Amino acid sequence: MKKILITGISGYIGQCLNLYLSKKYKIVGIDKKKIKLKNFYLCDLLNKKKLKKIFEKEKPDIVIHLAALAVIDETKKYSDFYNNNFLVTKNIIEMMKITKTKKIIFASTAAIFKKKKGNIRENDIKKPISNYAKTKFLCEKILNKSGLDVLSFRFFNVCSSMYKFGCGEIHKPETHLIPSVVYKALNNQDVHIFGQDFNTKDGTAVRDYFHVLDLCEALKKGVSYIYGIKGFHTFNIGSGRSTTVLEIISFIKKNYNKNLKIIKIKRRSGDVDRLVCNINNAKKKLKWKPKFSHMKKIISDEVNWVKFLNKKGIKRIFKK
Numbered sequence: 001m002k003k004i005l006i007t008g009i010s011g012y013i014g015q016c017l018n019l020y021l022s023k024k025y026k027i028v029g030i031d032k033k034k035i036k037l038k039n040f041y042l043c044d045l046l047n048k049k050k051l052k053k054i055f056e057k058e059k060p061d062i063v064i065h066l067a068a069l070a071v072i073d074e075t076k077k078y079s080d081f082y083n084n085n086f087l088v089t090k091n092i093i094e095m096m097k098i099t100k101t102k103k104i105i106f107a108s109t110a111a112i113f114k115k116k117k118g119n120i121r122e123n124d125i126k127k128p129i130s131n132y133a134k135t136k137f138l139c140e141k142i143l144n145k146s147g148l149d150v151l152s153f154r155f156f157n158v159c160s161s162m163y164k165f166g167c168g169e170i171h172k173p174e175t176h177l178i179p180s181v182v183y184k185a186l187n188n189q190d191v192h193i194f195g196q197d198f199n200t201k202d203g204t205a206v207r208d209y210f211h212v213l214d215l216c217e218a219l220k221k222g223v224s225y226i227y228g229i230k231g232f233h234t235f236n237i238g239s240g241r242s243t244t245v246l247e248i249i250s251f252i253k254k255n256y257n258k259n260l261k262i263i264k265i266k267r268r269s270g271d272v273d274r275l276v277c278n279i280n281n282a283k284k285k286l287k288w289k290p291k292f293s294h295m296k297k298i299i300s301d302e303v304n305w306v307k308f309l310n311k312k313g314i315k316r317i318f319k320k
């Protein structure tokens with residue numbers, strides 16, 4: 001059984017992925033946030049001494065590198081992202097060389113691309129605007145030069161939950177749209193829309209929302225695919241569908257009979273009009289296609305997740 005080391009395993013995607021892969025693979029997880037898990041190491045990836053011991057003990061076959069500071073927060077500086085996301089990735093590369101681990105799948109982001117009218121392909125122009133995206137792009141560059149076999153997956157907007165397994169999105173603060181809108185709708189709170197002046201059909205931003213289950217399946221396919229490749233390869237991973245903020249809000253209003261009060265706020269710096277991907281490369285090479293990334297499934301699984309959190313008395317924190 002192959003051994004996969006997942007960094008950032010305590011996060012939203014890490015927890016879901018661990019559940020998804022653990023039947024087929026031996027999973028070892030690292031995070032600086034403690035969770036109850038078998039084969040888990042509490043470790044800041046900036047701590048090279050501790051990290052080296054873990055790598056030398058575990059000698060993983062593959063690394064799936066999810067750990068990152070991944071918040072949309074205008075108060076955070078470039079150095080906050082660089083000193084975590086970039087330096088951590090550098091450490092991982094160094095450790096992989098020590099233990100002769102050759103294969104890594106990296107969690108990159110749609111935000112490295114320049115906005116485009118059509119759907120974005122892997123080789124389209126890169127123009128990261130946010131500090132977060134700039135450091136992710138830098139990570140891609142060192143991975144490209146690392147001599148390792150790399151799949152860089154540019155995730156578009158991952159969302160929804162595996163609520164039946166107690167797994168879903170909780171960021172502190174929560175800045176992502178779908179968890180915010182669904183939570184607020186179910187808890188009768190005001191919903192905030194950032195920006196109504198985007199160059200889109202209804203003035204709100206267009207994004208490519210896709211279900212975390214589809215992401216887990218894409219990563220699983222990636223684990224098989226990476227054994228047949230050498231060098232650096234990129235994949236856009238999303239649904240390939242475009243949805244505006246208002247469309248999501250209207251869907252919830254209509255299907256959950258909620259009379260949401262909307263508060264309009266100016267757009268956040270770094271937010272672009274449209275980010276939607278072309279998934280043909282992933283479909284063809286990974287033999288993957290999204291199955292659950294339609295609004296009905298995405299919202300209903302998120303609604304069930306919010307109900308689960310409410311039952312447990314777990315509150316979400318929002319900036320707005």
Ligand SMILES: NC(=O)c1ccc[n+]([C@@H]2O[C@H](COP(=O)([O-])OP(=O)(O)OC[C@H]3O[C@@H](n4cnc5c(N)ncnc54)[C@H](O)[C@@H]3O)[C@@H](O)[C@H]2O)c1
Binds near residue numbers: 009010033
């Ligand atoms: N959620 C999305 O929509 C989305 C979109 C694009 C890319 N991504 C990328 O996917 C990855 C996972 O995203 P997520 O939504 O699960 O984020 P998350 O914030 O829920 O999880 C990230 C985890 O990384 C850990 N971490 C960060 N720095 C660390 C360090 N120095 N040492 C040890 N652990 C550290 C955190 O403790 C956290 O548990 C991130 O790299 C993110 O940039 C996510």
